[in-house]
Amino acid sequence: MRQAKYRKILWVLLLTELILLHGLVLLRLYVLRWDYPFLWRPGLIAGIWLGVSSLLGLWQIFSYQNFRREAVRAMVPLEESWIRSACSQAAAEVECEKIPPLYRSSAVTTPLVLGFADPVMLIPDREYSFAELRMVFLHECTHVKQRDLWYKLLFTAGQCLFWFQPAVWLLKNAAYRDVEIACDQRVTEGKGESERGAYAQFLIDSLRRGRDRSQAYSAYFYNSSSIMKARLQVVTREREPGWSAGAAAFLLLTGEAVLCALLSGGQIRRDVQENAYRQEASVNLYLGYEAPEGFTETAVAAMADLEPAGADSYSDWAQQKSDAYPDTAYEDMTDTAEGPWQLRITSKARYLDSRDFAWRYLMYFEDQEQGSTYDPETGMGYNGLEVTDETLLAGDAEEYVCRVLFREIADGGEQETSGVLPEGTVIRVKGTDYRYYDWALHVKALSDHVYELVGVADTGAALEALKTAHPEEDYSFVVLADLKSEESEPAELPPVPMEELTARGDEMDGALSGPQEKSYVSSDEIQAYAYGGSLTVPVKVTCSTDQGKHWYTTVVSGDDTAVRRLFLSFPDGQQGFLFATGWRTMWQEGSLLYHTEDGGASWTRVEPETWYGTDGAHSLMTGGAFVTDQVGFVTIRSSQWPELYRTVDGGRNWSLVELPIPDTEEASWYTMAYPPEQRDGKLYLYLGMEEYSELGGTKLRFESEDLGESWSYTGMVYRR
Known part of the structure; x- marks a missing residue:
């Protein structure tokens, strides 16, 4: 060359x-x-x-x-x-x-x-x-x-x-x-x-x-x-x-290529071995074994026979049990597990891991071949369930009932349940559909290291049976699931330039990348977006009453140029309310209320006689919504006590709502109220510990059957 x-x-x-x-x-x-x-x-x-x-x-x-x-x-x-x-x-x-x-x-x-x-x-x-x-x-x-x-x-x-x-x-x-x-x-x-x-x-x-x-x-x-x-x-x-x-x-x-070829060969061999294992395990592990008693009164009754376990956390309890066995006990074990409903514990980290039983039981009804490939000792064949909560409900290390709240990605198709397995609740989280399950698993020890699943039930049913069997026991430590799909931006945006939809006068919380949460309404009767409130874009509402075929825009106010948040609600297709908050000074701000009676074609300002807060000034507003043309609610950011205000005359007069909060130290941490949600003829109110997690984490839940005139405490719940 x-x-x-x-x-x-x-x-x-x-x-x-x-x-x-x-x-x-x-x-x-x-x-x-x-x-x-x-x-x-x-x-x-x-x-x-x-x-x-x-x-x-x-x-x-x-x-x-x-x-x-x-x-x-x-x-x-x-x-x-x-x-x-x-x-x-x-x-x-x-x-x-x-x-x-x-x-x-x-x-x-x-x-x-x-x-x-x-x-x-x-x-x-x-x-x-x-x-x-x-x-x-x-x-x-x-x-x-x-x-x-x-x-x-x-x-x-x-x-x-x-x-x-x-x-x-x-x-x-x-x-x-x-x-x-x-x-x-x-x-x-x-x-x-x-x-x-x-x-x-x-x-x-x-x-x-x-x-x-x-x-x-x-x-x-x-x-x-x-x-x-x-x-x-x-x-x-x-x-x-x-x-x-x-x-x-x-x-x-050349030398590096040879080295990579050797490493790749090793990986290929492992892949071949794993594939061979899967093919060997494709012989249905469930054949010859009936599923444990599941979602029946018999399964629930068997759980209620166990003694309460107290409020100790499941993870601490399992750790205490695993510490009773030295590491050598796992290395020298001779116990064997038979069939899909028995699992052998091979390490401290895997002690009493109820996820394994939940996966096996779920796959029995969804995909027995996939469930058969799962080897809990090696982890092969496990596609994974995301466990949100594990709570010990009853029993001890010899026999116990554990609540498991978990989810899997929903494939979008109809769920095959064979008439036994209850359908999971499908929830959209950050653009992905998940199917949630809330089960109580009844597990019994066969030996020091082998456990067997003997029953499965709905957590709510199992908990009610335990409360009936042990009325003296306080089960308030059990956090029930209260699942709701996240509020996301509707797919059909109005014909408004994005720079107008994202304009606001107060950008101390950062610039917007799309319509503000709770600034839009999408129902069968009306679609409406509120936006603006800056020096260049006045407060506007763009509406459609024919599912987005035709839109009309109304200027609500040209004087509100320091708007932070807009909260829009339409109790019906004609009556609508718009809260505009802003003019912030430190953690204090003011707010205005506008009302429409003609589906957003025209708006008038409501002049309250009695305000929420102090003469119109208050801490940052976290939400405002009307459930009828007269009854509405406003929530204010607070670290002392929940500030929930209610009106029964279309926003002219407001009064502070007193809630029956449990007199416990834990309940005193929940001081942030969110506007009530209306479902099935009831109002549901949630209290959290921070402003930006309305649909995440644990909450105190209250219910009202008289549009918020009175409230009852229904327990601590896990929201998603």
Whole structure:
């Protein structure tokens, strides 16, 4: 391979191999699959990798911009016709169709080509002979024709991306050298000894006076001393320079490829073994075994026979039980589990893990083949259930009842339950549909390390049976599930520019990326959006009464220019209410109320006679909504006690609602009220501990059957 132009192709092929090696093999083995524990966490590895690559890339960009700015500032067009003629002759000789513009610049010390899309040629501010310039132009026009600047940029980008790989540094050095050598070979090809000698002499002169170092963003006539010597050897035909750097890179990449092949082979063997295990387990593990008593009165009655377990947390209780057995007890165990409903505990970490039983029971009705592949001792075959809560309801380590609240991703199809398994509750969370289950599992010990599932029931039914059997026991520690799909932005937005939908006068809480939560209503009768409240966008409401076919917009107020939140509610298709809050000072703000009687076509301001808060000033409002054309509620942010205000005359008078909060220390932590929700003829009110988690975590729940005139406490619930 005496011709450097062929070696240039080889270096590109090796760089491509390096990219594929890391992108398809190493990334999969070390970062995505995470099968090799001698490396740190994949997120940390990726962060360091991309962080250093970004710094190197930014440094290259800064260097280019800095050099380009200095060179352009000092350059002037060349006026000498004989210089332009020498350039034209050189371009024609090397068949370069696009002759770069010529400039003289005092900021450079050697001739060079600068720029990628539209390159220019710069020569230093010194005197050259016609013969010298001809050689310079032959060399630089060859660079332009071969697009060598892009070639060098490719290796610089590879160096920034794979900075940790020694082979890429070797490849870059070899490529940079062969770019110049290939250019010299093309220039001197077919030339006589005298011309080659003159070209060599000019290289020697450039070597003596050159100082600049070759960069990715330019093609210099002068390079580093080592490259200039290699070029001189080629021009004088003394010998072809060695390519030790490229050879070293080739050997390094070859060795790395062999290593990756061995690692991949190991991974493939593990995949084959796991697949073989799954095929072996495809023999239905459930055949010959009936499901435990589930969701029947018999299952519930068996649970109620156990003694209450108290309010100890399930995790603490399980830890106490597992600590009773030393590690050697698990290593030397001889117990065996038979069938799908028995599980053997193999470590402290897996002691009394009710998730395993829930998965096996669920798969019995949904997918027996998949359930059969699950081996709790190795974890193979387990697709996973996300457990939200585990609570010990009754019993002890010999026999116990555990409440398990868990979820799985809903596939969107109809659930196959065989008439036994109750349908889970499908809830949308951050754009994903989950199916939630709330079960009570009855588990009995067969030996020190083998447990069996003997019954399953709905948690609510099991809890009621335990309360009846043990009326003296306080079961308030059991947090029931109260599931509701998150409120999300309707798919059909009004024909309003996004900059108007996201405009508001008070942006202390951050800029909006879409319609504000609770600032829109979507029902069968009306779709409506409230927005604005800034110096540029007045408070507006855009409505549609025909499911988005036609829209109309009304300006509610042009004077409210410091709005923080908008709360919109339509009890029916005609009566609507809009709260506008803002004009914030520290944690205090004011609010206004507007009312429509014609489906949002016109709005009037409601002047209250008695306010919530103090004469219209209050802490930050967390919600405002009307459930009828007369009855509405406002909730105010508070850390002392729940501030819930109610009106029965369309917002003209407000009164503070007193709630029957349990007299316990735990209940005193719940001071944040959210506007009541209306379902099935009842109002449901929730108290939380912070403003921004209305549909997450535990809450105190209250119910009202008289539109909020009176409330009853119904317990602590888990919301999603």
